[in-house]
Structure formats: structure tokens, C-alpha cells
Amino acid sequence: MSAHLFSQGNLDRLLTDLVDPLLDELRERRLADRGFFLRYWDGGPHIRFRVLPSCLEAVAAVRGLIEQRAFAYFAHSPAPEVLSQEEYLHSAREIGAWEGVRPTERMYANNSVHFLPYVPEHHRYGQGATLEVVEEHFSTSSELTLELLRGTTGPEQRELAALCHLLLAWFLSAQDVHELAGRQLAKVSARRVPGAVDAVAASDARFLRRRERLLTLTATMRKVGRAWPHMPDDSSLKRWASSVSGVVDALGADACAPSAESAADLCAHLFANRVGVRIDAEGSLRYLAARAITDPAVLEGA
Template sequence: MNWTSLHIFYFDNNKELLVKCIYNMYLNNFFDKFFYINYWDGGPHIRLRIANITKNEKEIIIKTIQKFIQENPSLSKISEKDYLITSNNFADKENSEILELQKNNTILEIEYKPEIDKYLNNEGVHISEDIFFISSLNSLTYLKNSPNKEMVYMHSLQFANYILKYFLNTKQTVLFLKEYERYWHSFSNSDIKSTKLIRIPHKKFAEFDDPFSKIKANFTHSEQMGFIFNYIHLTNNRLGIKPFEEAILSSILTKFWGDEYENKSNK
């Protein structure tokens, strides 16, 4: 599959850009398959990957995004100093290099390089790209209804519960979440102790079942752990959830599943 990768630098809240421009283009058949992530390197931007489009289609897509940005420009400013502070923090944790700050309200076409090391082989990458597409559609369909922050958090928790129950038993989930929580707490500037045990109603995400079954069939249990981690995180990312918020959600999940495990053990 041939992917075009557009990095859309937009320093303000990008929800309207995602829903009213990118999602609207998909609904109007500008392209068939895509996925996106929110990213920080070079300044806040959307990395939009679009499959199998022609040069002419790409030009139309870029012009459509540019028109939206011209009519709804990002007015936020980021100083080089503030950017370096944020970038150094993320780069240290992700073991990555820092790119120079890009100009706000601009679009760069940058080659898409599949993360084969992260997804183990070409098959893992291709299945994951299917999941990224489904995740992007699920996130944008949800965000277009303008949910408040608490509703977005619950959607995130429900998706996490769905994927955890699909792949793992209760004991395995508790062990997984301890590591997941530890990782995300490294992105928080404060010690998170006050999260409450809450009820997380079941919600079905059946559109993921087919690619999930392929991951389950083709990769070992230990390999699946990495996939699960990334799928939860990237869906949170698409919902606009920041790393410090993911730290809080990880604590809620850990308490929820710890209580589940304790209840089962006492029966």
C-alpha cells in the first residue's frame, strides 16, 4: 500500500480541523483509507497518512486543508525556548531527536516510514495500519458529537477495557496495567494518588475484532503486549488525550482491574 504523509502544523486545539476538514473529506470520498496521530516534534501537528491517492488527488486534499486553515488559522505562538523545554522532555522519554520548530499553519509532506521495529514485521505493520484506520474513524465519529472531557475519558476507558478483555485474562491484565501505569506516570509532573475506583460500563468495539483476531493468531502472547500498549495509547492520542491525562486514566484502569481480580480471587 502506498501512503502519502502530510504533517499539518496547527498549534491551537485541532478538533475542528480534524472533524470539519479531515473527517469531512473522508465522508465526501476525497480518499478511502487514512489514519492520523497528534504529534509534538517540530511543534504541535497532525500526521495524516492517506493510502493510494494520485498526485492530483493529493493536491486537492492539500488545497482543501490550506483553505480550512486560512479561514480558521491557529493564532497560538510557541517560543523557541518553550518548544525546547517541551521537546527535551519528550525526546528524553522517547529516546528521539529534536527537530527545529516549524512554522504554524503550514503543511509539510514527509515520507511515511512504517515502524517495523515496533510492529515486528511487515504483517504486523499491515494489520496495525488497518487498526489505525478503524481507530481514526472511531475517534472522529465520536469527537464530531462534541463530547465533554469526562465523556472522552470514559470512551477511552471503555476501549481499553474492550481490548484488554479481548486479549487477556484478569490476572494478565493486572500485570499489564502495572507496567502501563508505571510508564505513563513518568510523563506526569506530580504523584497521582487520588484517582477513585469507578464503574466502567461495557461498550462493544466490534469493528476491531477482525484485525485483533489476526494479531492474536500471528503473534505470541509477549509480542501481543506491545501491540496492546500501542493501540490503547494511539487511540487515546487520536481522542486528544495528553500524556499526563493518560497517567490518570492508567491509574483508574489499574484500580478497576485490581478490584476485579480481588473479587474473583475471593469467590
């Protein structure tokens, strides 16, 4: 089941004050086994909240509870109207062209919930038992995100978390992580969109300013990628590494599944989305990660 929670307000607050307690309530009532979420733009800014009902008989109760809690939240904490239909459509067409997605022409009402079909991306995550492992990872990733958002984390802390999770995903999934990083750098160099050159220059300067810290962080994440089974069970990095490793193993064992390396990379991208890292900021983080991995000092210590 997929509930789209449309809000032009603070999506962090929507996650911590609506989605988080709602997930707890669904589990306590034994109505749902797991759930996960994403931030998205199509149809207006919203949270896509996916829930797996515990059984067919629970479907109506799950939908009813989501509606009830969403209506109450929007009535108590309505988001202001800050986006017009014209502004939405202009932005949606730009983002849609970038992502290769045809956007919804009409923006959904602010402070509303709509149940829209959930269409799994089989071409990215496989099918059957393999897809189930990936969706379990999405649930773990969502839990880690909510734990992060409950704190008073600013943009720097979120970007640091996204960078750590990205590096770990690469180290856990890539057969040749240096080749993967090289491909990331080549992809950035090949961009021809407005502002791409300036963005690379800014990322270069950022890397040089923080080179020592980035190299230390990269070396640490490499060690975590090897030693995570021996870390404490309540470690967020262990939970992430265990979950991503499960995805890599599941796709690697399925001859019909897509690339495990690509899926793990997407898992890191979706974590950045969940914690609210902007797509341009994530691009900069990917560049920093690739520069650090291909740095001669890291290559010598690998």
C-alpha cells in the same frame, strides 16, 4: 502518504473541519481507500494525516487535494502564534527524553502542511498483511474518534471513552488480564519522575471516590469483550472490539509478528491520543483500569 498539518490552534477543530470532510472527499472521488491520523508534538503541535491512495496514478491527485484543502482551511481559520521557537525546543526536548525520541530542532511554520515520509513501525505492528490489518484498525479508530469529536464532548466524556476502549483492548488481548493489570501497577510504582508519587496518590483518591462505578464499568467491558459479536452493527463498542480482535488474531497468527497483547495496548493508547486525552490523564486512566481489574470484588466475579 503522510501529510503533517501544523497548527498551534484547536486541533479538534482541525480534525472536524478539515480532516473529516477531506477523508469523505477522498473516498467519494475514489482517490483513497483509507486514512488515519494522530496528534503529535515533534516539529510543533500538528496532526499526522496518513492516506493510502487507491492506486499509483492517484498519488498526485491525493497530494494536490490535501494541499488545496489545507491551504484553504489555514487561510480561513488561521491559528494564532502562541509558541515561540525557544518554548517549542524546551518542551520538545523534555517530551523527547520521556519518549526516547530525538526531536526536530527547528519548529515548522504554524498553519502549514508538509509531506514527510511515513515509516511504519514494524517492530510494533509487524509487516505485510499483518501490518495492513493494523492500519485498517487505525482507520476504524480514526472514524470512531471523528464521530466522538462531532458531538459536544468534554474531557470527562473523552476520558470515559478512552477508559472503555482500554479495558476492552486488555480483555480482548491478554491471556491473563490480572497479570497484565499487575504489571501496569508495578510500572507506576517504579516511576521515579518528578511528581510521580503525587500523581499516584491523586489516582488512588480518584479510584476510591469512584470505586463502585469503576467496578461496574469494568464488569460491563468484560461482558462486552465476550458478547460483542452479538451486539448491533452500529455499536461503536462492537466496531472497536471487532477491529482490535482482528489485530490480535492477525498478530497471533504471524509467528514473526510482535506481541499481540502489546499491539492491542498500543491501539488503546493511540485512541486516547486521537480523542485528545493528555498523556498524564491517560496514565491516570490506566492506573484506574488496573486497580479495578485487580480489585477483590472483580476477581470474585470474574
